[in-house]
Amino acid sequence: MSNSDRDPETGISLVDGPVENPDVPSTPSKEAKLRRVKRWLSGTLSQKNLMALTGLFLCFFLIIHLAGNLQLLLPTEVAQWQFNFYSKLLSENIFIHIISYVLFASIIAHALYALVITINNRRANGKRYEYDHRGASSKWYSRRMGLLGTVILFFLIIHLRDFWYEVQFGHLPVDKDGQEDLYTLVVTVYRNGWYVLIYVLCMIALGYHLLHGFFSAARTIGIYHPRYVNWIRVIGWVYSIGISAGFALVPIYVHFALT
Amino acid sequence: MRIQLKIWRQENRATPGQLANYDLTDVNPDMSFLEMLDTLNERLVRQRERPVEFDHDCREGICGQCGVMINGRAHGPLPNTTTCQLHMRSFKDGDIIYVEPFRATAFPVKCDLKVDRSAFDRIIQAGGFTSASTGGAPEANSMLIGHDVAEAAFDAAACIGCGACVATCKNSSAALFTAAKITHLALLPQGKIESRQRVRRMVRQMDTEGFGHCSNTEACQVECPQQISVLHIARMNWEYNRALF
Numbered sequence: 001m002s003n004s005d006r007d008p009e010t011g012i013s014l015v016d017g018p019v020e021n022p023d024v025p026s027t028p029s030k031e032a033k034l035r036r037v038k039r040w041l042s043g044t045l046s047q048k049n050l051m052a053l054t055g056l057f058l059c060f061f062l063i064i065h066l067a068g069n070l071q072l073l074l075p076t077e078v079a080q081w082q083f084n085f086y087s088k089l090l091s092e093n094i095f096i097h098i099i100s101y102v103l104f105a106s107i108i109a110h111a112l113y114a115l116v117i118t119i120n121n122r123r124a125n126g127k128r129y130e131y132d133h134r135g136a137s138s139k140w141y142s143r144r145m146g147l148l149g150t151v152i153l154f155f156l157i158i159h160l161r162d163f164w165y166e167v168q169f170g171h172l173p174v175d176k177d178g179q180e181d182l183y184t185l186v187v188t189v190y191r192n193g194w195y196v197l198i199y200v201l202c203m204i205a206l207g208y209h210l211l212h213g214f215f216s217a218a219r220t221i222g223i224y225h226p227r228y229v230n231w232i233r234v235i236g237w238v239y240s241i242g243i244s245a246g247f248a249l250v251p252i253y254v255h256f257a258l259t
Numbered sequence: 260m261r262i263q264l265k266i267w268r269q270e271n272r273a274t275p276g277q278l279a280n281y282d283l284t285d286v287n288p289d290m291s292f293l294e295m296l297d298t299l300n301e302r303l304v305r306q307r308e309r310p311v312e313f314d315h316d317c318r319e320g321i322c323g324q325c326g327v328m329i330n331g332r333a334h335g336p337l338p339n340t341t342t343c344q345l346h347m348r349s350f351k352d353g354d355i356i357y358v359e360p361f362r363a364t365a366f367p368v369k370c371d372l373k374v375d376r377s378a379f380d381r382i383i384q385a386g387g388f389t390s391a392s393t394g395g396a397p398e399a400n401s402m403l404i405g406h407d408v409a410e411a412a413f414d415a416a417a418c419i420g421c422g423a424c425v426a427t428c429k430n431s432s433a434a435l436f437t438a439a440k441i442t443h444l445a446l447l448p449q450g451k452i453e454s455r456q457r458v459r460r461m462v463r464q465m466d467t468e469g470f471g472h473c474s475n476t477e478a479c480q481v482e483c484p485q486q487i488s489v490l491h492i493a494r495m496n497w498e499y500n501r502a503l504f
């Protein structure tokens with residue numbers, strides 16, 4: 001591009017190749033394609049897309065996870081067999097193994113991108129206001145996604161240590177059917193009242209995170225029609241309350257009913 | 260009524276600046292906020308001090324020049340109002356009022372309450388042109404546009420570029436402004452032809468200027484004097500994602 005193609009004052013290019021006609025598919029050169037991919041990866045909207053897609057995948061995963069947990073609410077005898085059977089079923093399934101890698105990748109990408117985005121936004125803010133009352137025009141949890149996310153990350157670390165690590169690397173006793181007895185491990189952990197309290201508090205944080213995250217993800221991927229937007233709000237509320245209340249219910253029930 | 264002002268004073272871009280205190284004793288509740296600043300400036304001029312510089316033009320809520328942060332909110336305590344349409348009756352006798360310039364890295368302070376909002380102009384420039392033919396006025400019925408589409412495009416076009424969306428956004432994101440400009444043209448047949456190229460270039464320009472990410476807190480919609488809907492941002496995202504394929 002020669003210099004005369006740029007606005008001398010602003011440096012913006014005045015021409016950007018031929019204007020594309022959407023009806024005639026253009027064939028960009030390999031280089032141009034690569035440049036476009038690079039630009040896409042560093043753009044604000046694409047970074048938000050990545051947050052949205054990983055977030056929505058995690059939302060989907062939570063439903064599957066909750067379905068497993070709710071089996072703990074069954075009568076003790078059935079619950080033990082059912083829960084251990086379910087965990088065995090999952091751990092032997094190759095498809096679930098692949099999903100679990102995608103899951104870890106999503107969690108890491110979601111957290112890392114959140115960090116990158118937060119740093120960029122700090123930079124965009126410039127000097128702070130001496131007197132800041134901007135909070136009056138938005139909901140607190142929509143502004144505190146980073147904090148809520150950190151609480152969830154903290155919870156995840158404890159959670160993975162106590163259950164995932166034990167299953168993968170620890171030695172679990174076997175139940176009377178010869179299955180690894182994850183059930184007893186879970187029930188033992190939930191005997192601790194403090195653990196249950198922290199668990200429930202983290203689920204409240206999760207609920208608020210989902211409340212904003214689910215609807216925000218839908219916006220980010222571009223659902224703009226007012227009708228769908230209203231559905232998404234309702235689904236978001238039902239989903240967030242359902243997930244957080246559902247997860248919180250299990251340790252409470254186990255703690256008070258089984259001990 | 261009596262008003263205590265704490266106004267941001269800054270000589271130029273390079274100097275640091277700080278809050279200065281002013282005491283006004285005879286404020287009329289029917290004055291607009293800018294008229295109240297005018298009376299302060301008259302006094303400062305009489306005292307041979309440098310008056311407070313602030314942007315304004317139409318004083319009837321349509322030009323978008325008068326953006327300042329009042330008590331920590333863009334354009335003051337009322338939602339969807341410009342500073343020139345805010346009146347002193349919205350405050351109480353004896354109130355302390357903080358007046359600060361809009362803050363964002365992309366909006367450097369020029370002097371006192373004046374900020375450089377030319378980043379917005381460059382975003383618009385990056386959008387390029389529409390394929391409207393020049394020459395004699397075309398026959399009005401040669402290009403049919405449905406009423407609801409025309410209304411929707413007009414809703415977006417109502418953006419006056421005041422910058423309140425950026426100032427109130429915790430991420431200093433210009434998403435609402437850029438989205439309004441993109442949707443406005445993407446809806447109409449004249450603008451549809453270049454819409455893919457336009458959305459890519461405007462978003463790229465928005466990023467280059469150093470605005471932040473939109474995290475959908477929707478604060479911008481509350482402060483926007485033209486009540487531009489945040490759904491335009493979703494529409495921009497949609498156009499942007501579609502333009503990739």
Ligand code: FES
Nearest residue numbers: 318322323325343
């Ligand atoms: S001075 Fe024009 S909108 Fe306030």
